[in-house]
Amino acid sequence: MSKEITSLYFLVGIDHKAFKIGIANSTISRISKLGGQMVFDLKESLEILWTSRREALRAEKTLHFICEKYQVEYTKSDGFTEWFDISCFELALLNAKNILDSRGISHNQIKKGILLP
Numbered sequence: 001m002s003k004e005i006t007s008l009y010f011l012v013g014i015d016h017k018a019f020k021i022g023i024a025n026s027t028i029s030r031i032s033k034l035g036g037q038m039v040f041d042l043k044e045s046l047e048i049l050w051t052s053r054r055e056a057l058r059a060e061k062t063l064h065f066i067c068e069k070y071q072v073e074y075t076k077s078d079g080f081t082e083w084f085d086i087s088c089f090e091l092a093l094l095n096a097k098n099i100l101d102s103r104g105i106s107h108n109q110i111k112k113g114i115l116l117p
Contacts, residue, residue, distance in 0.1 A: 006056040007047040008063075009114070010092065011040045018072050018083045019045070021063050021092060023056045027114055042114040048096060049109045059099045066095050 007027045011020040011034070024030035027047050031040060050056035070088035071081070084092065097107055 004051075004053065006050045006053040008050060008056045008059055008096070009047040010045060010089065010096075011114075012044040012086070012089070013083075014039055014041050016041065016044070016086055018086055019089055019092075020082050021060060021067065021084065022082050023053070023060045025053075028116060031114070040114075042116070044112075045114050046093075046110060046112045047114060048100070049111065050105075055103065059096065062099060063092050063095060067092050 004025065006023055006025055008023050009021070009027050009030070011022070011031065013019060020034075022030065031042075034040075048056075048059075050059070064082065067084045067088045070085040070091075072083050072085050093110075096110070100107060100109065
């Protein structure tokens with residue numbers, strides 16, 4: 001039996017002022033629900049692949065906590081509380097790497113650029 005992959009994503013807003021931290025079974029489907037590719041710079045966005053949805057959710061919540069003071073009101077769409085000022089992107093990525101390290105997961109699970117089918 002194969003494990004279901006869950007993505008922890010950082011979606012960069014098209015204007016590069018903010019990014020969204022979230023999780024999804026399909027980042028592409030989630031992007032569609034959030035307004036499509038016109039809302040995000042997919043080349044600058046990234047996703048981290050997890051074999052445990054529970055761990056992906058814990059990582060997401062940890063990153064939300066760490067970045068809390070950078071939270072911005074970027075959009076009123078679904079997931080609007082998960083947007084953070086772009087100045088926090090590197091801090092969030094550094095902490096995501098630390099979380100991966102603490103779980104014994106390779107940084108190769110970080111995929112920069114989200115490709116549409």
